Amino acid sequence: MLLQTASDISSFLDEKQEFQPDDLATSLLNQLGSIVDPKPGRVFREILPLVQAASPVKMPPPNVEIKMCVANILEPCPQMSQDNVIKVTAGLIAALPFVAEIDNLQDAQKQDMRIKIKYPDQHTHTVVPKLSDFRKIMTEQGAHETNVKLRTTILLSHSVWTEASSVEITLCLAVRPGTELELCKPAKILFAPKPVRRGI
Template identity: 40%
Template sequence: MHALFTEHASKHYHYLRDTMPHLVPRLRPTVTSGSDFGKEDKIDEEAERGKEFLEKVVTGVENARPGGRVHTQLLEAAAVDLDRLAEMDHRMEGAARFTALYIRCLLLLKSILKEFSILSTNSVSTSPLPNTTTNVSVLLQNTQKLQRLFSGLSENEIILANDVWLKALAVELIRVTRSVTGRSALPLARHFLSEADILPQDTTKLPSFSRALVLQIPTLADVKPGSLTRMLLPLLLTPALQGEERLPRPSVSTRFCRAIIEEPRGDADAALKFTGGLLLGIPLTAKILNLRDPSILRIKLRHPDQQVQLLLPRQSDLRLQNTEQNDYRLRTTVLLSHQVWMEACNVEISLALLVPSSAVCTHSPLDDPCVIDLCKPTKVSIAPKPIKR
């Protein structure tokens, strides 16, 4: 029945289902004929093909010789192929996106380490290259996406995600220690040590970098940023042996967190007018799929002057829809205020996760790695008007 609803009727159904769940039943698909069993077999067969394709891509990259130009090209091609797999097969979306994001973290890490090696051979200049800061910021954000946006991961995938997160913290520590901006690297060093202390003492299942941290950090005479940098840089620059670097192989049960904004639509022609300096309420309705921690969900506002605001939604506005997959529905009103503008301008509204990590979140608000976007922003045109006298 739900498939026969128009878009308008579907919105009314979801609204009544949210507000009066004791009166409005959940519409579930029912098996009416034996042909549906054939469809299920076809879906299972497509999922198996997706798993085989993922395994083939991962195995091809692992068997290549690491460190060369061909290996980098294989990683880039694998990330593109996995993105296509995620778009074509919704059951493999979580596994494909996790593996593609992990591969992009490896590519960013290679680029950053290449810049570090250039700076190591050049003893004249100690300032980082211009794009190093941007690459490190993107790497920090991508590694936190691996840890925050995916659920249903196995132990091996969690270990690999934590390993590349420690590598990202290490390159950020090296960058800050070598910079001439005067910023202290001590808080970041303490944060890195606290993350490394979580590693298990049994190093049999750990990757080479995490294993080296467990063995070498206790041998340091002092754990100041300079001594940590001298220990970490050789570990990062040492190339991996063929067959040593392993890629993740997530299962079909891996789920990806994302948001879908239903209202505002962003296609309205007329601007929302209000008196400058007063409040404007913008209704916001959205679905958040596979949300692990609702406490870090934020409403993100980007103003025309590129100022970013992160708003905490009320708990009563966020309702759990599916307990098995942690799907939520957000229905709230975004309050916005601004002074008078000469003409109407767009305000971007989106949903994001705010990662609680003060030691890392020292970048500019426009590229803050601790703010993880869950969807593309929706543009709303507003026009603050002067007070009529």
């Protein structure tokens, strides 16, 4: 794991020439890159002298401009969702209003926002909201620059279930292909795809 991480960091630094590691980081990466036998004891013996000989590094001041992006799903409301079952004929589509407030979302991140729908059989469906679905939240001081409200409609569909089951809906930020960061706890709704009624 450590050797793989060191390899990833070295590749990143090769691509991003503007980032220059300090002397200790350079020594550690070079030493870890030259290790052929990845046994823990060997790795420990190789890097211990470098760490012990390193001089203290002055930490840079914290960046107070960094803020955590979080979300709060307003609709579907958790209390109402567990009381009301969404019933639909299997294979057809149920439209569900979706409203959420997102704090500290940059304009450039709106295109990376995803709504993830997870069914009980572990099947996952991802929805990409339109940019027009985002609105800045108005306060007494005017429109907030980084706090937005997302209002859209999501579509649910599945084959027949024997009874109503929970479907989880959550907001995610796609940071890179195949990797998504969840911004809130999932909202749960009861969904019941029923068999087609056949007349006589």
